[in-house]
Amino acid sequence: MSRSGLFAMYNNNTDAFSTAASIYYGLFSMQHRGMDATGICINQNGQFKYKKEDGMVIDVFDENLLSRMEGHAGIGHVLHSNRSDVREYAQPIVIRYTSGQMAVALNGGLVNTEELRKELELQGAVFQTSDDAEIISVLISRARNRFETIEEAIADIMPKLRGAYALLVMTPRKIIGVRDSLGMKPLILGKKRNSLYFSSETCIYNELDVEVIREVMPGEIVTINQDGIKSFQQIHEEKRALCAYEYIYHSRPDSVLNGIEVFEAREDMGRILAEEAPADADVIVWVPNSGLAAASGYAKALNLPLEDAFLKNKFYCNKFVQPTEDMVRRGVTMKLAVIKSRVCGKRVVVVDDSMVRGTTGRLLVDLLRDAGAKEVHMRIAAPEVKNECYFGGNDLDRTSLISSHKTTKEIQDMIGADSLAFLSVKGLKEACKGTENTLCMACFTGEYPVK
Ligand code: SF4
Structure with a gap:
């Protein structure tokens, strides 16, 4: 797989x-x-x-x-x-x-x-x-x-x-x-x-x-x-089941799938998320690189400024010797840094493409708070990932998926955000211009297209 x-x-x-x-x-x-x-x-x-x-x-x-x-x-x-x-x-x-x-x-x-x-x-x-x-x-x-x-x-x-x-x-x-x-x-x-x-x-x-x-x-x-x-x-x-994660994360934003540009679909995910879960905030920030399109849609829908607040170390890769758990707890990440002037003293909404384990969410909230953000609200431009993918979408077992065993409020408390919301399955379908008969959304819904 x-x-x-x-x-x-x-x-x-x-x-x-x-x-x-x-x-x-x-x-x-x-x-x-x-x-x-x-x-x-x-x-x-x-x-x-x-x-x-x-x-x-x-x-x-x-x-x-x-x-x-x-x-x-x-x-x-x-x-x-x-x-x-x-x-x-x-x-x-x-x-x-x-x-x-x-x-x-x-x-x-x-x-x-x-x-x-x-x-x-x-x-x-x-x-x-x-x-x-x-x-x-x-x-x-x-x-x-x-x-x-x-x-x-x-x-x-x-x-x-x-x-x-x-x-x-x-x-x-x-x-x-x-x-x-x-x-x-x-x-x-x-x-x-x-x-x-x-x-x-x-x-x-x-x-x-x-x-x-x-x-x-x-x-x-x-x-x-x-x-x-x-x-x-x-x-x-008759039935089709294109992996919805292609639109959310797997494909590059300038690719076109089924006649829909991936960037456009992600921007729509952000726009719909803003309608479903608006936040009272001063600024929207995006998580590099895949959070950009959804954050742009979210910011446009609420008429709020979109700021490029995270710096990603471009040399970071999977061969990098990871900091120890203790170092991570004390804020050492080496992957992302925050430009303080963009968020200090502000109510910030951070938009990410999806949440799988929840560890990145926690890191993002900590980084923004350390940079002086007054409030940190997290918005996820995909529904809760509750089920395993058996089709090569991800290699994670169910117990690693944070939404499979925690409610949204429990995750919010765990990552330390002031609020947390996910895009609905209906919103995802609308953004991808699909239905349950054209998209696979099994990792969100548990309805697998193949038994
Ligand atoms: S279960 Fe999720 S990741 Fe796997 S093919 Fe379906 S939509 Fe894609």
Whole structure:
């Protein structure tokens, strides 16, 4: 199970940027989707050359390596994971089987992993990891023997995959993009001259001057190669369930999902939150970086000034040696600092995108009070996260989710805020222009789209 970013290119232009460099830039623009491991697999005239390691894009690849990885097609993956043995879970998974080579990269999570694994192990399969991507690659390779094309093999195994997935499969002759039948994870087709792309987000397409063609549809199998684009619609379902967290946090604000710009959706979350839970305040501040859009919507709706009061240390990353608990208690964070003149003596509303464990909320309130804020009100531009995600949205168990066992008032007391409010589920639906039949909101509502 993973939260990831996917990028692929089938390079049909001899004058285009190099394939490996384009995938590198694609992954770099989606680094926010996963900073724990990175991998790229390139097709060099039918031979696959790949590198995958723990670490961010710039840690794993350099100019030298990219220049040695040139080829006409490739797929890449960035991974977010809470596992300690993250290197083992770096993707793409590259396998050799009776029909040749295949590379697989997955964004998502299956809910029937154990069942599938047992079934395959009984048939003699041996696994290196417990990752869903490896299970899917084994399923496809086994099904491939029974069909003429790999698309038919993928179509055959899709009904077995219960859960959320956007999938890239590369063979020596093509790249295939697939989405689960509910469209829970995004995957978007792009084009620049004759070259074709798949990406988890549209943000990188703007940067590489790639034109968005359309989203891969829920349940659709799309092939790109030297002949262009070929589509196989396999599973038709009325219901859809795009992960609402894509709008709240996962996607970059300049990406567009289902025709809605993520920044605009987040600004609407803030606006609706202001209608639902206004605060008597002097100033609105945002939490860098994902709280900006919602804070802007909140401030505009109440006609209050929006201040950039937090400074985020841009060198802070997941490899940073964390301060001890005692140091944190005494205000040492190294991640965020407050510009005192922006908040001192003022009634402050701090807007954040969501609250999961509650630890950041407490830190924000402490920092603002230490900087002299007269009152600190916290507003969360998402509903209370009460339930686990089984689809690769987060890796947290229910007991880590503060709203699963505390009321809003209890959390308010715990973080030391003067008031606390969350966006309603109705407000979230309105901001994302969706319904319970088009969005997954299970971590808020407990109504899972897949049993
Ligand atoms: S449970 Fe939450 S995080 Fe997981 S797919 Fe649904 S909305 Fe996204």
